[in-house]
Amino acid sequence: xxxxxxxxxxxxxxxxxxxTRVYGSMIALNALNLxxxxxxxxxxxGSNGAGKTTTLRILATFLAPSAGTAQVLGxxxxxxxxxxxxxxGYMPDxxxxxxxxxxTEYLDFFGACYKIPSSQRExxxxxxxxxxxxxxxxxALIGALSRGMQQxxxxxxxxxxxxxxxxxxxxASGLDPRARIEMMAILQELQKMGKTxxxxxxxxxxxxxxxxxxxxxxxxxxxxxxxxxxxxxQMATGRVFWVRVIGDEVRAVELLKARPEINQVEQTEGRLKxxxxxxxxxxxxxxxxLVHGGVKLVGLEEEELGLEEVFMRVTxxxxx
Amino acid sequence: MNAWPVIHRELRAEARHTFNYxxxxxxxxxxxxxxxxxxxxxxxxxxxxxxxxFGNLNTALFIAIWLLVPLLxxxxxxxxxxxxTLGLLFLTPxxxxxxxxxxxxxxxxxxxxxxxxxxxxxxxxxxxxxxxWREGVMALLVNLSSVCLxxxxxLIASSQCTxxxxxxxxxxxxxxxxxxxxxxxxxxxxxxxxxxxxxxxFTWRGVSFGEMLTGAAILCTDVAGMWSEAFGSLPAAAxxxxxxxxxxxxxVAIFASGLMVxxxxxxxxxxxxEQPPTARQLRWQRFFxxxxxxxxxxxxxxxxxxERNPVGWLQQRSAAARITKWGWCLFVIAVESSMxxxxxxxxxxxPLALLxxxxxxxSAAGSFSHERQSGAxxxxxxxxxxxxxxxxxxxxxxxxQLLPALGTVAVVCLFVFQAGSFDxxxxxxxxxxxxxxxxxxxxxxxxxxxxxGVGFYFSLSRRHFMTxxxxxxxxxxxxxxLTLWGGRWFFFLMHLNPLTYRFGxxxxxxxxxVLQIVFGAATGGLLYRNLHCRRFVLVS
Ligand SMILES: Nc1ncnc2c1ncn2[C@@H]1O[C@H](COP(=O)(O)OP(=O)(O)OP(=O)(O)O)[C@@H](O)[C@H]1O
Ligand SMILES: [Mg+2]
Numbered sequence: 123x124x125x126x127x128x129x130x131x132x133x134x135x136x137x138x139x140x141x142t143r144v145y146g147s148m149i150a151l152n153a154l155n156l157x158x159x160x161x162x163x164x165x166x167x168g169s170n171g172a173g174k175t176t177t178l179r180i181l182a183t184f185l186a187p188s189a190g191t192a193q194v195l196g197x198x199x200x201x202x203x204x205x206x207x208x209x210x211g212y213m214p215d216x217x218x219x220x221x222x223x224x225x226t227e228y229l230d231f232f233g234a235c236y237k238i239p240s241s242q243r244e245x246x247x248x249x250x251x252x253x254x255x256x257x258x259x260x261x262a263l264i265g266a267l268s269r270g271m272q273q274x275x276x277x278x279x280x281x282x283x284x285x286x287x288x289x290x291x292x293x294a295s296g297l298d299p300r301a302r303i304e305m306m307a308i309l310q311e312l313q314k315m316g317k318t319x320x321x322x323x324x325x326x327x328x329x330x331x332x333x334x335x336x337x338x339x340x341x342x343x344x345x346x347x348x349x350x351x352x353x354x355x356q357m358a359t360g361r362v363f364w365v366r367v368i369g370d371e372v373r374a375v376e377l378l379k380a381r382p383e384i385n386q387v388e389q390t391e392g393r394l395k396x397x398x399x400x401x402x403x404x405x406x407x408x409x410x411x412l413v414h415g416g417v418k419l420v421g422l423e424e425e426e427l428g429l430e431e432v433f434m435r436v437t438x439x440x441x442x
Numbered sequence: 443m444n445a446w447p448v449i450h451r452e453l454r455a456e457a458r459h460t461f462n463y464x465x466x467x468x469x470x471x472x473x474x475x476x477x478x479x480x481x482x483x484x485x486x487x488x489x490x491x492x493x494x495x496f497g498n499l500n501t502a503l504f505i506a507i508w509l510l511v512p513l514l515x516x517x518x519x520x521x522x523x524x525x526x527t528l529g530l531l532f533l534t535p536x537x538x539x540x541x542x543x544x545x546x547x548x549x550x551x552x553x554x555x556x557x558x559x560x561x562x563x564x565x566x567x568x569x570x571x572x573x574x575w576r577e578g579v580m581a582l583l584v585n586l587s588s589v590c591l592x593x594x595x596x597l598i599a600s601s602q603c604t605x606x607x608x609x610x611x612x613x614x615x616x617x618x619x620x621x622x623x624x625x626x627x628x629x630x631x632x633x634x635x636x637x638x639x640x641x642x643x644f645t646w647r648g649v650s651f652g653e654m655l656t657g658a659a660i661l662c663t664d665v666a667g668m669w670s671e672a673f674g675s676l677p678a679a680a681x682x683x684x685x686x687x688x689x690x691x692x693x694v695a696i697f698a699s700g701l702m703v704x705x706x707x708x709x710x711x712x713x714x715x716e717q718p719p720t721a722r723q724l725r726w727q728r729f730f731x732x733x734x735x736x737x738x739x740x741x742x743x744x745x746x747x748x749e750r751n752p753v754g755w756l757q758q759r760s761a762a763a764r765i766t767k768w769g770w771c772l773f774v775i776a777v778e779s780s781m782x783x784x785x786x787x788x789x790x791x792x793p794l795a796l797l798x799x800x801x802x803x804x805s806a807a808g809s810f811s812h813e814r815q816s817g818a819x820x821x822x823x824x825x826x827x828x829x830x831x832x833x834x835x836x837x838x839x840x841x842x843q844l845l846p847a848l849g850t851v852a853v854v855c856l857f858v859f860q861a862g863s864f865d866x867x868x869x870x871x872x873x874x875x876x877x878x879x880x881x882x883x884x885x886x887x888x889x890x891x892x893x894x895g896v897g898f899y900f901s902l903s904r905r906h907f908m909t910x911x912x913x914x915x916x917x918x919x920x921x922x923x924l925t926l927w928g929g930r931w932f933f934f935l936m937h938l939n940p941l942t943y944r945f946g947x948x949x950x951x952x953x954x955x956v957l958q959i960v961f962g963a964a965t966g967g968l969l970y971r972n973l974h975c976r977r978f979v980l981v982s
Contacts, residue, residue: 182824186976207826218817222760234752235825240745279821 133196135160135287135318136181140190143176143342150176152342153190158320158335163313165333165350166322167433173342174322175215178289181320182212194287208236211280215291215322217272221265225256225275228264229282236283250278253308255301269296277305281312288312288319294328306332326433338433363408365394366421377415383407393421444536448544452518461909462552465514466559468912469506473499473563492570493577493667499564500581501663507553507588508621509614513908515549515596516613517606519710524604524815539707546597546703553589576681577669580688584662587695591620594699594706601706606907607808628691629658635687640680753822753832757809757839770801770847778854788858792882795851799889802844803918806897807910809836829973833898840894848890855883881951888955892962893918899969902978917965922957926950 136158143151151173158164168174179185180192183203191198197205220228226247233243251257254274259267267275273296280288290309294302306328309319323329329336330350337347367374371389378387378396384407386397396408405424412419456462476498519542522528531541564581567573599613637644649657660668673681748755757763774794781790813819822832859879896918900910972978 179820184820184824184976204826204828207824210824212821212824214817214820216817218819218821220756220816220818227759231748231752231756232821232825234748234755235822235827237826240749 133193134158135162136192136194136320138177138181138190138192141177141180141187141192142189143173143180143185144188150342151180151187154339154342154344156337156344156347158318160318161313161316162318162320162335163309163333164318164320165329165336166320166339167324167326167329167336168322168339172339174339175291176342177339178212178291178320178322179214182210182289183207184212208283209286210289211283211285211287212289213276213280213291213293215295217276219264219272219275221263223264224260225251225262225264225267226260228275229278232279233282238283246282250281253281254278255304270298270301273297274301274305277308286317288317288321290319290321292323293321294323302328361398361403361405362425363396363398363405364421364423364425365396365408365412365419366392367394367412368418368420370417373415374412374417377411377417378408381407381411395425445540445544445547447534447536448531448541449548452545452548456548456552459906461906462555464909464912465510466556469503469556469560470563472506473502473560476502477563477566490572490667490670492567492572493670495570495667496564496567496573496577496581497664497667497669499560499567500585501665503557503560503564503581503585504588504663506556507585508592508617510556511549511553511589511592512596512599512613512617513610514552515545515593516599516609517907518545518549519597519600520603520606520609524606537707538711539704542597542601542703542707542710545600546593549593549596550589553593557585557589572667572670574670574673576673576685577664580669580685581664583688583692587624587692588621590696590699591624592617594702595620597703597706601710606811610804610907624691624695625658625662626654627694628687629654629661631687631691632661632684633657636676636680636684640676640683751831751835751838753827753835754838755835757836758842763839763843766805767843767846770798770844771850774798774847774850778850788855791851791855791858795848795886798844798848798851799886799893799919800915802840802890803893803897803914804911805843806836806840806894807901807914808907809840809898810901811907811910823973823976829970832973833895833969836898837894840897841890844890852883881948881955885951885955885958888958888962889919892958892966895962895966895969899965899972902969902972917961918958921961922954925957926953 134157138154138156141151141154166174180187181194181199183199183206186200194206195209199206229247230243233246238246251260254277256274256278277293294305297305313319333350336350338345374394375387375389378384383399383403384396385399388395409419409422595616596613599609599616603609603612777794781787810819897914900913904910
């Protein structure tokens with residue numbers, strides 16, 4: 123049940139060139155250039171209406187781009203749609219289930235759609251159900267499954283033809299914490315098996331630990347792409363330091379405010395919050411200023427910015 | 443009772459649908475085409491052209507009301523239930539009565555605008571003369587009662603069902619029952635109050651069931667201007683009694699439909715939560731619907747079908763699909779056997795086949811909407827299934843659903859012709875040389891082949907089932923005939939062609955078949971292209 127071999131092993135899993143999609147007069151995707159390498163667990167982040175679903179739909183060959191091109195494992199999503207369909211597994215942000223079908227029947231149906239020979243299908247269905255933890259619900263009607271179970275069924279469906287690239291649109295949104303952790307474990311396992319996974323989500327803190335690379339888009343434009351761990355360093359427009367001094371805090375504030383590299387100084391709870399102008403500013407200037415001005419410096423630590431905070435800063439909640 | 447928010451919301455939603463404008467346009471053009479056809483008909487200009495025209499227009503309107511109003515109303519509550527907004531409505535201080543009455547009023551308004559749009563055309567016969575105010579008032583009252591009853595049928599169906607196709611089906615069945623009940627009671631009242639006292643020589647014994655039906659049809663619709671003829675032959679007192687009976691009938695109809703709407707509201711209050719089937723229901727379902735005999739044969743047949751074409755399997759797997767299939771077949775058998783004793787048995791075959799074609803168009807036009815609503819369409823389209831597989835899987839499913847029923851009709855026709863009855867399937871005067879029977883059969887066959895493709899095309903490109911269905915019928919059935927008549931008139935006016943002589947029914951049918959195949963092929967090509975490029979309306 124292996125998928126068709128890609129033409130070249132060195133091409134990235136996904137590459138888009140000025141990908142654009144317009145709905146009427148609304149530009150949902152605006153010249154997006156995105157590269158996802160093979161073996162990545164790639165987080166795709168954006169606020170509501172940023173264009174995540176649109177991107178994934180185009181990559182899944184479900185939607186045609188208005189302009190630009192996209193390649194999945196070297197196949198063009200428009201010209202080579204059929205080849206792309208063999209190697210991807212797409213899980214939309216809704217379930218797409220037939221409520222009057224049984225769980226195995228549903229997977230069997232999609233197995234047949236992917237042309238898995240019937241002799242293998244039963245085993246495959248059992249395997250994927252085992253993997254997502256739905257084995258004991260085999261004969262249940264899908265309509266009677268809970269939301270999280272339906273979501274797991276969706277994941278099982280995606281895995282049924284053993285695709286190389288998984289496109290998952292908010293796969294964890296309906297899961298309980300335990301199931302979420304389990305799903306993350308499954309995804310990591312799949313990554314170890316060599317699959318490329320693109321996952322869009324709002325649950326940023328999870329993406330941070332899960333993904334090795336992330337992209338942030340806003341209003342259809344890419345505003346960041348790179349290492350998940352490096353996001354803070356790159357995106358934190360001004361690094362923030364917490365400073366503790368003994369003695370005249372007012373004087374310390376005056377001294378710091380006089381420096382051009384320093385953007386903002388606030389006094390809170392006996393500490394000073396110092397925001398630098400930009401990422402490249404040398405943080406040494408804070409200590410230097412205080413020491414030269416004769417203020418006793420007893421503590422200086424940098425504030426850790428989480429992905430969430432970065433996200434908030436970058437997107438400023440702008441939606442279209 | 444507070445219905446205003448519901449009315450407000452519906453009004454806004456309705457204003458956004460271009461469907462309403464199209465519907466009005468369709469209504470007006472339908473009436474206009476009847477008008478034009480009657481004017482062109484050489485026999486039509488005999489006596490009292492106004493009265494006859496009025497009668498025919500009113501008949502068309504009457505049929506349109508009973509056909510369209512239930513269909514348009516049928517999904518109004520079931521849709522809210524399906525999308526989960528019904529529960530939300532009930533969490534607000536709105537009562538179920540407010541919801542139902544609001545919905546009913548909106549759809550009454552919609553029907554009223556349809557009537558209003560047709561008024562200018564209905565006024566034409568008055569200008570031609572021969573129509574009195576009496577007929578105007580009677581037509582208004584009868585149509586008003588029809589609208590109320592048809593609305594009630596739609597609302598009841600909508601409150602009972604969750605799936606739209608079931609709601610539509612139930613709405614039409616209820617409408618048929620209401621129409622029969624209303625027509626029967628109304629005719630009975632008229633016989634009692636007008637015929638018995640005023641028509642000399644009238645006896646209850648002499649009325650057969652067939653006469654009763656024909657009488658009811660005439661009394662309700664004024665077809666061919668029969669009212670005006672009857673007015674002329676009856677004394678003035680009888681006319682007054684007639685009008686009074688019509689008024690009373692309308693009051694009863696309005697009152698009855700009001701009561702039914704209130705009952706619907708009460709029921710909705712109780713059943714607003716969607717209950718899963720109980721264990722007992724499941725057991726019964728399994729008992730009745732699961733195949734009892736040759737289980738393993740059935741299973742292996744379904745398996746093979748799944749291997750060959752998953753999309754085709756999808757359409758045939760459910761019990762509902764089997765019920766529809768054999769339901770149609772049973773319906774046809776029932777109609778055939780009840781008609782078998784009639785003299786002009788053959789004449790019923792064509793309307794019956796056309797009814798089946800309407801059903802075929804409906805199931806094609808609605809075929810992708812279920813998938814689109816559940817989102818499964820998106821999943822199917824990203825699998826490597828080819829476009830051909832998707833289309834043919836669906837085609838086989840839709841054909842399979844109506845094949846037993848249509849096959850029954852075909853067998854009956856063959857049998858009748860074998861037995862030596864050479865009546866015509868298609869009405870029309872003809873010389874035996876251009877065989878209209880085989881031409882009719884050919885036309886029906888090509889309808890059977892082409893209409894599903896047209897239906898799929900509109901099912902993917904239109905958001906609403908009704909639009910898709912009407913467009914399917916327009917392109918698949920009406921357009922070939924329109925083109926044919928348009929072409930004939932063009933050639934006639936241009937003095938270009940030997941076609942100016944009246945050609946027989948057989949030839950006309952053959953031409954219509956050719957045109958139908960051409961249009962069907964064109965739409966099929968568009969369908970293929972759209973599916974290939976994944977171009978269609980996404981949201982339902
Ligand atoms: N079928 C459609 N017709 C018109 N506009 C659409 C359609 N689908 C999406 N859009 C618009 O495109 C933009 C991007 O939508 P998209 O669904 O890609 O956002 P998203 O990032 O997935 O948002 P969310 O986080 O809410 O899922 C939105 O502004 C939306 O309004
Ligand atoms: Mg989305």
